[in-house]
Amino acid sequence: MYSLLIEISTKKSLLAINKNDLSIKKYNNFDNKNIFFIIKNLLKNTNLTLKDLSFIAFGKGPGSFTSIRIAASIAKTLSYSLDIPLISFSSLKSFIPKIDGPFLSIIDCKSNGIYCIKGDKNKKNILYTSNTKIISLDKLKNFLQLKYTILSFNGFFNSIETDPNENHLAKISFQKFKNQKFSKLELCY
8 A cells, every 4th residue: 555745844845755654755845835746756666656545644834834735735635635534743753863772852943942752662563652732842852861862954953864764654654544533634833
């Protein structure tokens, strides 16, 4: 079963074609104005058509207001027109550490704080220990003292700069699909 994954909430954009819970073809770090051309090429390069897709998955934020709305509009339009499920995920789940232990994925929320999600990595397993929430910069300093690995797309606040992990997102999306946890298009700016 194939799916299209859209994660463009940050400058580290990602489009991927997944087969079950693995990414088989991806394209990243592109300008959003080329998104339809890239989707077309991804499908062509995997010998698929839109009708071969079983669901659409997209990053619902937090991140860029405009980019999240673009992703949601494309995902919702494809889901509706193809009559297939729509699955969303927190864009903060795009960033996972390479080392085991507790971690915090962050994105600046352009106010007096940051969006974050806490997790723990143990070998190849990721357990999220919080939902997406806003914390103060002082609270972020506490996580640094507690030896959390801090991740982001741009190295904000001395974090480790990382790209979205397409296989992790494919796994999350496929699990939601199997459990029939479809989206109602609730976005997080």
